[in-house]
Amino acid sequence: MVAAFDEMKGHNGGVRPAYGELARWLAEVPPDVLDYRRREAELIFRRIGITFAVYGEAEAQERLIPFDVIPRIMAGAEWRLLEKGLTQRVNALNAFIKDVYGTREILRAGLVPDDLVFRNPAFRPEMSGQSVPHDIYVHIAGIDIVRVDAETFYVLEDNARTPSGVSYMLENREIMMRLFPELFSRHRIAPVENYPDELLATLKSVAPSSASRDPNVVLLTPGVFNSAYYEHSFLADKLGVELVEGRDLFVKDEVVYMRTTQGPQRVDVIYRRIDDDFLDPLTFRPDSALGMPGLMTAYTAGNVTLANAVGTGIADDKAVYSFMPAIVKFYLGEEPLLNTVPTWRCREEEHLAYVLDHLPELVVKEVHGSGGYGMLIGPAASKVAIEQYRAKLKTSPKNFIAQPTLALSTCPTCVEQGVAPRHVDLRPFVLTGRDGVRIVPGGLTRVALKEGSLVVNSSQGGGTKDTWVLDG
């Protein structure tokens, strides 16, 4: 494997300009101070209750995501490049989803295979021929970006359903400003604190035309047992909207209402953090107690906006992902600004044969997987694990894709032995409203804390960092 690009030291060991002040500061600051601040940060996180739940770990029902106190830094010029690419990507995603549930021109043009869409579990036939307010499907997107050298960014995953993590972006910044005021005074860092305002503006802009001039926005959560519950309550608070559960809502005459101490109140926009499957037991899973019976009738009647729209999961699919360069060109007539990782779709025989021959060097993922579950990282896996995976792959090849193992960039990170490079990715949050795309400069940087590990997911022992976009 090629040596990873280090975001502070580049390939050749000299400090890159954006990291100049930080490198000087790291050289000055005694190691025990870093350690002390790290423990202080942990105490603050625990105290305010920023926890997440890991499914299948009963005893660790509320866990902290490790926070690394060394920030990840991007120069303004790098960010602007990324910003353009993200805007383009999300515009293409929206156009694709609208087309798939509309006239299906991309299928007729033969650019994406029909069965990849129609036989996809994330495809929602209920949405066919159904228009959504202002033609926007993905109001909030989390696009996972990795970097392999100074100029090259790849999109690793498009999260077009209910991406999470933005509360960490906001809280990490607050904590950093509290713990390291001296470091902040040595930089000019673009703020992220306006994210909730931008989100609220986005959500209000897509209210149905029947809504009042000041639409009633709510955030729908599955409840306190959801792993991202903290984030739901945090965002509702910052947005100044009610945090509702399914049982707080009801539908009457195709209009959604919430139960309040003063009687029913109409709801116009639902920022939902519940998957499609659980939204409405009358339409989707009948055993779901999380959603609200009849929601889909109000939705298809155009009386309520769901953000994100129903059926956006089709764009999360990793086999669909592999067609993104063609999708961008087809709808926007532009060359993609962000790279898509070359992808072997195991549903295709030739691709499968190649993948089976090269397992030890590839990363294999489930097409519908998320959170880093069910992944094989060839170069890091044991022979036994590879053989087990090979069997799974052969049984249901169409559930898998494979990609070359990318050398994710590294950033300096506090570890037990001091400061050392660790692999990172970045999840910026892209908002799309009637009035355009908004992206706050930054995002959630995730870091694989184990040496050599490429898995940054918090459910797999990854941590987070504050992400700085500098002036200039």
Added chain:
Amino acid sequence: MLSRTADNLYWLSRYVERAEYLARILDATQRLSALPLAYVGTSNEWESAVATAGCANAFFKLYDEANEANVTDFLAFSTANSSSIRSCFELARGNARAVRTALTMEMWDAINGTWLELKRYGNGPTSREEFSRFLRWVQESSLRFDGSAYRTMLRNDAYWFSRLGVYIERADNTARILDVKYHLLLPENERVGGPLDYFQWAAILRSVSALTAYHWVYRESLKPWLVADLLILRDEMPRSLSSCYEAIVRNLDSIAGAYGRQGPTQRQARGIRTRLQNSRMDGIFQRGLHEFIGEFIGENNRLGAQITQQFLT
């Protein structure tokens, strides 16, 4: 506001209030049971504590005997008892977590901090000293939460619903002490006990933190009928039934004012308040203290149900 949010705030306050009450009962019982039998008679104080907490039935399903170890475990630490101090704090924190956005940072910090610290006490105290410390800590935690709410919450419906929880629970608690101990509080000519009861009266006052208050209000040595007067009719005594209903009516009026309409809840509460205001201890004793308290507990429960029906569902 969302009915569920109001409901969570209401029960959050009730659970914290209940935890404090249980701690006071346990504290008072510990003191009584440490006195020589000649001072307190032969009654089983631990059994009486379980009755005062209103969970005698549940207790005797789990234990054969009401002794210090069993009752302490049941009222303070048991997870099988949904009204133990531990359960109350866990339920309170669960409610708080469900409505974080409706709490101030200080309130969240108070209840979340309490919940985190609760783990330190494990499954019970290793010694009497530690148990005393635990009881003090419970009372301090409740005071801290209550103070945070009082000092940091906006004066809107969220605040009023959380106060309603405090006062409905407090009225219930005070009434339950009276219900169990009424026979000790009868006027001189009807009393069955004797001077032995002095320490019982003190314990009753202690369990509602009114021992000092008694002396300031009456400037007399302990007289059982005055203890009853203090706990039932005295507006200036913050745990008296009368004072709780002054606050319940006031908070319900604030809600009615903000929402622009009165409802059955307001009328019901005002009815109870008026009856308390028009009562005198002589009359209550004449009609029967026990009956009076029994009726009050019923009315207070019905008002709680009415609040739930009108606002919280």
